[in-house]
Amino acid sequence: MKQQKPLLWSNLFRIRRETLKYRLSILVLTFLVWGGMMWGLRLRGKQRTAFLEAFDGQFVDMFMRLRNHYQGKAFIDKRITLIGIDDFTNEHLAPYGRGPWISRSPFIDLVHYLGQFYKPQSVSFDIVFENRLLEEIGDDPTTYFQAKIFRQMSETIRQVGESRIELESQRASFAAMAQLITWLGESAFGETLGELREAGVLPILAFFFPDDPRARARLWPIEAILGDDPDDLSEENGLLIPDLKASSIPSHLIEQVPGDFPYRDYPPRVPTGNYLEYSSLGSINIPRDRDGVVRAYPLIIGMEYHYQHPKTGKRIRRRLFIPTLAFLTFLHHMGLAPEQLHEGGEKRLRIIMGKAVEIYDSQGNLQYSLPIDAYGRIYLNYHGKISDYQGISFASCLGNYLPLKPYLHNKMVFVGVTATGSVDTGPTPVNRLSPLVLVHMTALNDMLKKTVLRIMNNRQRLLLCVILLILGIPLFFLPLRYSILLSMLYASVYVGSSYYCVHRHWFVMPVIAPTGFLASLSVFTLLIYYLTEQKERRRIRTMFQTMVSGDVLRYMEQNPESFSLAGENRHATIFFSDVAGFTTISETLAPEKLVLLLNKYLTPMTDIILKWYGFIDKYEGDAIMAEWGVPFPLDTHAVNACYAALEQQRQLEILRPQLLQEFGCEIHVRMGINSGVVSAGNMGSEKRFSYTVMGDAVNRAARLEPANKDYGTAIALGENTAELVRDTFFLRMLDRIQVKGKTVPVAIFELIGLPDEVAPATKELTTCYEDALRFHWERRFEEALSSLDRALAAVPGDKASLMLKARIEGYLE
Numbered sequence: 122m123k124q125q126k127p128l129l130w131s132n133l134f135r136i137r138r139e140t141l142k143y144r145l146s147i148l149v150l151t152f153l154v155w156g157g158m159m160w161g162l163r164l165r166g167k168q169r170t171a172f173l174e175a176f177d178g179q180f181v182d183m184f185m186r187l188r189n190h191y192q193g194k195a196f197i198d199k200r201i202t203l204i205g206i207d208d209f210t211n212e213h214l215a216p217y218g219r220g221p222w223i224s225r226s227p228f229i230d231l232v233h234y235l236g237q238f239y240k241p242q243s244v245s246f247d248i249v250f251e252n253r254l255l256e257e258i259g260d261d262p263t264t265y266f267q268a269k270i271f272r273q274m275s276e277t278i279r280q281v282g283e284s285r286i287e288l289e290s291q292r293a294s295f296a297a298m299a300q301l302i303t304w305l306g307e308s309a310f311g312e313t314l315g316e317l318r319e320a321g322v323l324p325i326l327a328f329f330f331p332d333d334p335r336a337r338a339r340l341w342p343i344e345a346i347l348g349d350d351p352d353d354l355s356e357e358n359g360l361l362i363p364d365l366k367a368s369s370i371p372s373h374l375i376e377q378v379p380g381d382f383p384y385r386d387y388p389p390r391v392p393t394g395n396y397l398e399y400s401s402l403g404s405i406n407i408p409r410d411r412d413g414v415v416r417a418y419p420l421i422i423g424m425e426y427h428y429q430h431p432k433t434g435k436r437i438r439r440r441l442f443i444p445t446l447a448f449l450t451f452l453h454h455m456g457l458a459p460e461q462l463h464e465g466g467e468k469r470l471r472i473i474m475g476k477a478v479e480i481y482d483s484q485g486n487l488q489y490s491l492p493i494d495a496y497g498r499i500y501l502n503y504h505g506k507i508s509d510y511q512g513i514s515f516a517s518c519l520g521n522y523l524p525l526k527p528y529l530h531n532k533m534v535f536v537g538v539t540a541t542g543s544v545d546t547g548p549t550p551v552n553r554l555s556p557l558v559l560v561h562m563t564a565l566n567d568m569l570k571k572t573v574l575r576i577m578n579n580r581q582r583l584l585l586c587v588i589l590l591i592l593g594i595p596l597f598f599l600p601l602r603y604s605i606l607l608s609m610l611y612a613s614v615y616v617g618s619s620y621y622c623v624h625r626h627w628f629v630m631p632v633i634a635p636t637g638f639l640a641s642l643s644v645f646t647l648l649i650y651y652l653t654e655q656k657e658r659r660r661i662r663t664m665f666q667t668m669v670s671g672d673v674l675r676y677m678e679q680n681p682e683s684f685s686l687a688g689e690n691r692h693a694t695i696f697f698s699d700v701a702g703f704t705t706i707s708e709t710l711a712p713e714k715l716v717l718l719l720n721k722y723l724t725p726m727t728d729i730i731l732k733w734y735g736f737i738d739k740y741e742g743d744a745i746m747a748e749w750g751v752p753f754p755l756d757t758h759a760v761n762a763c764y765a766a767l768e769q770q771r772q773l774e775i776l777r778p779q780l781l782q783e784f785g786c787e788i789h790v791r792m793g794i795n796s797g798v799v800s801a802g803n804m805g806s807e808k809r810f811s812y813t814v815m816g817d818a819v820n821r822a823a824r825l826e827p828a829n830k831d832y833g834t835a836i837a838l839g840e841n842t843a844e845l846v847r848d849t850f851f852l853r854m855l856d857r858i859q860v861k862g863k864t865v866p867v868a869i870f871e872l873i874g875l876p877d878e879v880a881p882a883t884k885e886l887t888t889c890y891e892d893a894l895r896f897h898w899e900r901r902f903e904e905a906l907s908s909l910d911r912a913l914a915a916v917p918g919d920k921a922s923l924m925l926k927a928r929i930e931g932y933l934e
Contacts, residue, residue: 176632176633177629177631177632177633178410178412178414178416178550179412180616180619180632180633181416181550181574181619181623181629181632182414182416182550182551184619184620184623184624185502185503185550185551185623186550186551187620188620188623188624189503189504189505189551192504194504194505194509196504196566196570196572196626197504197505197509197510197511197566198565198566198569198570199511200242200531200532200533200569201510201511201532201533201535201562201565201566201569202241202510202511202512202513202528202529202532202533202534202535203507203510203511203512203513203534203535203536203537203539203558203562204231204512204513204514204515204518204534204535204536204537205507205512205513205514205515205536205537205538205539205540205556205558206515206536206537206538206539206540207514207515207539207540208540208541209514209516209517210514210515210516210540211540213516214227214515214516217538217540217543223303223306224303224305224306225250225306225307225309225310226306227515227519228250228310228313229306229309229310229313230519231515231518231519231536232244232310232313232314232316232317232324233313233316234518234519235317235322235518235529235534236313236316236317236319236320236322237320238526239518239525239526239529239530240320240321240322240529240530240531241322241529241530241531241532241533241534242322242323242453242454242531242532242533242534243322243323243324243325243450243453243454243533243534244317244322244323244324244325244534244536245325245327245403245446245447245449245450245533245534245535245536245561246324246325246326246327246535246536246537247327247405247446247535247536247537247538247545247557247558247561248327248536248537248538249326249327249328249329249390249391249392249405250307250310250326250392250393250396251390251391251392251393307393307395307396308395310396311395311396311398311399312395314396314399314400315398315399317399318399318400323400323401323453323458324396324399324400324401325400325401325402325403325446325449325450325453326392326396326397326400326401326402326403327392327402327403327404327405327446328389328390328391328392328402328403328404328405329389329390329404329405329406330385330387330389330390330404330406330422330424331389331390332406336387336390337387338387339387339388340387341387341388341426341427341428342388343428344359344360345359345360345361345362345388346359346361346362346426346428347359347428347431348360354431356439361388361391362426364391364397364402365389365391365402365424365441365443366441367401367459367460367463368401368402368403368443368444368449368459369441369442369443369444369459370421370442370443370444370459370462370470370472371462371463372440372441372442374462374470374471374472375421375442375472375474375497376471376472376473376474377473377474377475377476377495378474379474379475379495379496382423382474382496383423383496384423384424384425384440385422385423385424385425386424386425386426386427388426389404389424401449401453401458401459401460402443402449403443403444403445403446403447403448403449403450404419404422404443404444404445404446405445405446405557405561406419406422406445407419407547407557407560408498409547412548413547413548414547414548414549414550415501415547415548415549415557415560416500416501416550417494417498417499417500417501418445418447418498418499418501418560418563418564419445419496419497419498420444420445420448420472420478420491420493420497420498420499421442421443421444421445421448421472421497422442422443422444422445423440423441423442424440424441424442424443425438425439425440425441426438426439426441427439444459445561445564446561447561447562447564447565447568448564448568450533450561450565451565451568451569452470454533454569455480455488455489456469457469457470457480468481468485469481469482469483472493472497474493474494474495474496474497475493475494475495475578476492476493477490477491477492477493478490478491478493479491491568491571491573492573492575492576494576499564499567499568499573499574500573500574500575500576500629501550501560501563501564501567501574502563502567502572502573502574502623502626503549503550503551503559503563504563504566504570504572505551506551506552506555506559507539507552507555507556507558507559507562510559510562510566511528511532512539513525513528513529515536533565535558535561535562537556537557537558537561538556538558539556539558543556545557545558571626572626573626574623574626574627574628574629575627575628575629576628576629577628577629577630577631582631585630585631585635589635589638589639592611593608593611593638593639593642595607596608596642596643596646601646601647604643604646605643605646605647608639608640608642608643608646609643611639612636612639612640615630615632615635615636615639616632616636618630619632689800689801689802690798690799690800690801691750691751691754691798691799691801692750692758692796692797692798693748693749693750693751693758693796693797693798693799693801693814693818694748694749694750694758694759694761694762694794694795694796694842694845695746695747695748695794695795695796695799695814695818695819695822695823696730696735696745696746696747696748696749696762696765696766696792696793696794696822697744697745697746697792697793697794697822697823697825697826698726698744698745698766698769698790698791698792698793698826699743699744699790699791699826699827700722700743700744700788700789700790701789701790701791701830702789703742703743706718706786709785709786710784710786714784717784718780718784718786719742719743721776721779721780721783722743722776722780722788723740723743723745725769725772725776726745726769726772726790727745729765729768729769729772730745730747730765730769732765732768733749733761733762733764733765733768734749734755734761735747735748735749735761735762735765736748736749736751736752736812738812738813738814739811739813747762747765748799748801748814749761749762749765751799751801751814752801752812758796759794759796759841759842759845759846760845760846760849762794762796762842763794763836763838763842763846763849763850763872766792766794766836766872767836767850767872767874767875769790769792770790770792770835770836773788773789773790776788777789789835790835791826791827791829791830791834791835791836791837792826792829792835792836792837793822793823793824793825793826793827793828793829793836793837793838793839794822794825794836794837794838794839794842794872795818795819795821795822795825795838795839795841795842796818796839796841796842796845797816797817797818797821797839797841798816798818799814799815799816799818799819800814800815800816801813801814818839818841821839821860821867822839824860825837825838825839825869828858828869831924832855832856832871832920832921832924833919833920833921833924834855834871834920834921836871836872837855837869837870837871837872838852838869838870838871838872839867839869839870840867840868840869840870842870843868843870846872849875850872850873850874850875850876851873851874851875851876851879851883851884851887852870852871852872852873853870853871853873853886853887853890853891853921854868854869854870854871854891854894855869855870855871855921856868856869856894856921856925857869857898871921873887882915882916883915883916885911885912885915885916886912886915886916886919886922889908889909889911889912889915890908890909890912890919890921890922890925892904892905892908893905893906893908893909893912893922893925894925896908897925897928897929902929902932902933905925905929906926906929906930909922909925909926909929913926
């Protein structure tokens with residue numbers, strides 16, 4: 122035994138080294154997949170990939186729709202009202218863009234009613250009031266519409282009233298008349314906006330930077346920056362820059378602007394006329410994700426212009442930050458309109474890119490915090506469709522004002538086009554095609570309700586990756602079915618957590634990269650399992666195909682985790698058998714005859730052992746060593762071993778006459794069976810080894826087999842085995858014997874058979890013999906001899922009874 126110990130430890134070391142190598146290779150694959158996930162989570166700004174942007178966005182869209190289904194309109198702010206130019210308005214006034222809309226007449230009436238009766242907080246127009254005809258007219262129509270044209274227009278009107286005239290010759294007059302009407306409408310609208318501002322209502326007009334290549338290629342006209350007076354060129358006199366500066370947020374209030382922040386270096390499309398004297402400007406540039414859906418909303422738009430100073434010749438570059446329509450509306454609601462920021466209210470506002478917009482009260486205490494990303498954007502949290510917001514038809518506002526006052530008074534009003542067929546539409550998370558005024562309303566609603574969804578920063582993403590890595594590593598070391606189930610559980614919990622974060626208005630968790638990481642781990646696990654399983658199956662089949670039955674071998678191949686080759690302690694039953702008098706038989710037979718005899722004996726014995734799920738450990742000449750309970754677990758290992766032993770003895774009764782006739786020798790086999798804890802595993806050298814068992818239970822089984830010779834029995838059982846099979850088989854206690862290395866005698870038993878198959882005489886023999894054995898231990902020798910006489914009368918010649926009788930008679934002498 123001591124000589125085998127170094128081999129055992131060497132073998133275990135080899136297995137552990139192979140396992141370590143295997144696990145390290147898995148960890149390398151895990152880190153590679155993890156690195157791919159890290160790359161996939163580069164969601165910051167322009168690094169965000171189109172694939173992840175599209176699919177992650179669609180998951181969040183689905184979460185929003187599901188949440189809105191259960192929450193309804195609970196998070197839609199009633200302080201927001203939409204005045205929509207809808208289908209009803211087009212039917213009762215005129216299709217938008219035609220008829221009275223050209224002269225701004227409906228807008229003039231609306232603004233008049235809002236200022237005189239409804240008194241909202243602000244009116245934000247998601248409409249760009251631009252008319253290029255006015256650029257030609259300028260501020261003085263008298264110069265443009267010269268006296269001759271006015272006289273011609275007057276004459277044309279008179280002729281139309283008197284009779285039919287030839288209209289072809291009056292085209293110039295009609296064009297001038299249209300321009301005059303437009304100019305008058307624009308002027309009246311501007312004055313109405315001034316009245317609205319005097320009434321305490323802030324008009325916010327939309328402007329935008331076109332995204333087409335031609336617009337991007339335009340240069341800033343020098344008059345837009347420095348004015349058109351060659352004697353007084355300065356930025357204060359510019360035709361456009363002063364108005365943009367007045368609506369901008371001072372640049373010193375904006376911190377940590379990234380180096381790749383997008384600045385637009387071409388002129389925007391702004392309202393014309395005298396509107397800008399009474400209104401603030403808000404950008405309506407809305408970026409879309411790669412799939413066209415609007416999910417992010419910028420709070421500020423960066424613009425850049427440069428020129429050469431007319432006096433010094435120095436090249437000057439300026440940058441401005443203009444608030445978007447919804448953000449400007451929100452700032453005004455918080456008492457921080459741009460003019461107030463320029464007039465000393467800057468201490469109340471801080472915009473920290475990548476962190477938050479912070480608004481302070483007059484005492485310097487933080488009043489409000491709005492999370493933004495590195496480019497000043499918020500992730501829109503859509504709480505409903507445009508029909509879920511408080512809305513009024515444009516046409517309904519022109520007339521009876523009293524019923525509408527609760528919907529407009531002190532509200533933040535948006536005016537936008539919502540009619541069917543409008544070009545100002547686009548896909549949103551809640552609808553395939555929505556009027557884009559919904560985007561501005563959603564952004565303002567999120568700011569008012571503080572439901573802006575946060576986007577995970579780099580530190581949070583790194584923490585998420587580390588957590589997923591830690592959770593993913595165990596997947597490689599679990600059985601395949603548990604690994605797949607656990608990965609599915611991980612993915613389900615992660616997706617559920619992502620939804621819960623949206624449901625609670627917390628933040629947006631990336632979905633595709635983490636779930637893809639978990640799915641990749643499952644695929645790797647499946648692939649590695651398949652490759653290693655095939656290798657392990659070949660190894661198991663090579664090692665055990667001649668030692669176990671086909672059913673057991675298939676079980677071991679399909680469940681390699683059910684046993685260990687590295688060495689373990691297991692409860693098992695050990696079987697030894699040996700042919701009685703085999704030395705004499707081997708001396709009388711020629712070698713070829715001896716081999717043939719052994720094969721004819723060992724083949725059916727082996728088949729019976731395999732039939733009862735036994736494991737053939739080894740053959741030693743005529744001896745067989747087998748185990749039950751290793752290498753695979755078997756709860757009935759002792760019972761199966763006894764069944765196999767009894768069937769072998771019955772098979773020998775059939776085989777014995779055949780062997781006697783063919784080889785001239787009679788075969789009798791003694792068997793020893795014992796149960797207990799054994800050490801099982803691959804044992805041997807580094808290059809040559811075999812699966813076997815060792816331990817005290819093995820040694821005792823080996824000593825039980827020759828004990829049959831003394832008692833004249835065929836199958837001897839150890840005490841542990843007898844306890845396990847006592848309820849199944851009929852046993853006879855033979856004796857207590859002293860085992861080498863043990864100080865306490867151990868009991869041995871004879872396995873006779875199944876209770877209903879045992880003859881009455883054998884049962885009588887067993888009862889009398891066990892009584893005699895008990896009397897013998899109690900030194901009641903006369904009673905013991907009497908019991909033995911009855912036993913021998915039942916079965917004459919019983920060797921165990923004769924041996925015990927001789928022992929007692931020796932004591933009496």
